[in-house]
Amino acid sequence: MNKGIVYGILCYLMWGLLPLYWRLFESMSAWEILAHRVLWSFVFVAVLAAAAKRWRNMLSVVSSRNSLISVLLCSVTISLNWVLFIWAVNHEHVIETSLGYYMNPLISVLFAVIFLKEKLSRGQWISILIAACGVLLMALQFGGIPWIALSLAVSFALYGLAKKMANLDVLLGLLWETLIVLPLAIMYLGYMQAGGSGTFFTLTPFSMTMLLLSGAATALPLFLFASAAKLLPLSMVGFIQYVAPTTSLLLAVFVFHESFTAGKLVSFSLIWLALILYSAVTFRSSKLARREKKAA
Incomplete structure (x- = not known):
C-alpha cells in the first residue's frame, strides 16, 4: 500500500508538471507532437525491455483474447488522451485540463464500483459527494459543457480501468501500448516530412533534444502509474490523481497567468477537502484491517 501511494504521488506530480514541457513545442501541431511522443516512448521502453531481457516474453502478454482487448483499449485511450492534452495546453486551456483531471477520479471511482465491484464506506461516499460539488x-463557471475536460476525464478513466482489469506486466504492457500505434505515428511523420509540413528539423538543438526525451517524459510516469494501479484499489489511485490537476492549476495561474476567480478557489477548496477526508477514511480502514489480520 505505502509503495503504491509513493508511486502514485510521483506519477501524478510528473504529469502535473507536463504543461511546462509541452509549451516548449508550441510551433508544432498536437498530432505531430503525439506522433513523436509515441515514437520516442516506444524507443525508450524498448531499450528498457532489452536491458531487462524481456523481449522474449512479449507474446505472453497478449496470449489471451481479454489481454489483447485490454492492451488495444489502453493504447487507443491513452493516445486520445495525449493528443487532446497537448492541444489544450498549447491553446491556453490549462485550467480546463486541470478540471478534466479533477473530474477523472470521480469517474474512476464510479468505474471501480460498477465494473470491479469495489465497496466504499460512508465516509468515502461523503468525500466523493463533496468533490462532485466542487467539480x-x-x-x-465555464458557462457550458466543458468538452475538453470531459474527454480527458473519461479517456483516462477508461485507461485506468483497462490497466486494472488486465493486470499486465508493467514494462511489457507499456511496450505493447506504444507498439500498437507506432506504425500510424511513423506513417504520419513520414507524410508530414514528405509534404514539407514537418517541423522537427526546424527546431532549435535544445528543443529537438527535449522532443527526443519526450519518450522518457512519457514512459516514466506511465510506468509509475501502472505500478500504482497494480498495488492500490482503483478508487484510491483515482483520488491520488488530484496531485496532477492541482499542480497544473498552480502552473496555469502563477506561470501561464490564466484567470483564477474566487469561484474557482471555492471549487479548489472543496476538492481538496474531499481528498483529505477520503485519505483519512481510507488510511483508517486500512489500519483497522491490518490490525484485524494481525490479530487473526
Missing part, C-alpha cells in the same frame, strides 16, 4: 461548481 460541478467549477464546470458551471
Whole structure:
C-alpha cells in the first residue's frame, strides 16, 4: 500500500508538471507532437525491455483474447488522451485540463464500483459527494459543457480501468501500448516530412533534444502509474490523481497567468477537502484491517 501511494504521488506530480514541457513545442501541431511522443516512448521502453531481457516474453502478454482487448483499449485511450492534452495546453486551456483531471477520479471511482465491484464506506461516499460539488461548481463557471475536460476525464478513466482489469506486466504492457500505434505515428511523420509540413528539423538543438526525451517524459510516469494501479484499489489511485490537476492549476495561474476567480478557489477548496477526508477514511480502514489480520 505505502509503495503504491509513493508511486502514485510521483506519477501524478510528473504529469502535473507536463504543461511546462509541452509549451516548449508550441510551433508544432498536437498530432505531430503525439506522433513523436509515441515514437520516442516506444524507443525508450524498448531499450528498457532489452536491458531487462524481456523481449522474449512479449507474446505472453497478449496470449489471451481479454489481454489483447485490454492492451488495444489502453493504447487507443491513452493516445486520445495525449493528443487532446497537448492541444489544450498549447491553446491556453490549462485550467480546463486541470478540471478534466479533477473530474477523472470521480469517474474512476464510479468505474471501480460498477465494473470491479469495489465497496466504499460512508465516509468515502461523503468525500466523493463533496468533490462532485466542487467539480460541478467549477464546470458551471465555464458557462457550458466543458468538452475538453470531459474527454480527458473519461479517456483516462477508461485507461485506468483497462490497466486494472488486465493486470499486465508493467514494462511489457507499456511496450505493447506504444507498439500498437507506432506504425500510424511513423506513417504520419513520414507524410508530414514528405509534404514539407514537418517541423522537427526546424527546431532549435535544445528543443529537438527535449522532443527526443519526450519518450522518457512519457514512459516514466506511465510506468509509475501502472505500478500504482497494480498495488492500490482503483478508487484510491483515482483520488491520488488530484496531485496532477492541482499542480497544473498552480502552473496555469502563477506561470501561464490564466484567470483564477474566487469561484474557482471555492471549487479548489472543496476538492481538496474531499481528498483529505477520503485519505483519512481510507488510511483508517486500512489500519483497522491490518490490525484485524494481525490479530487473526
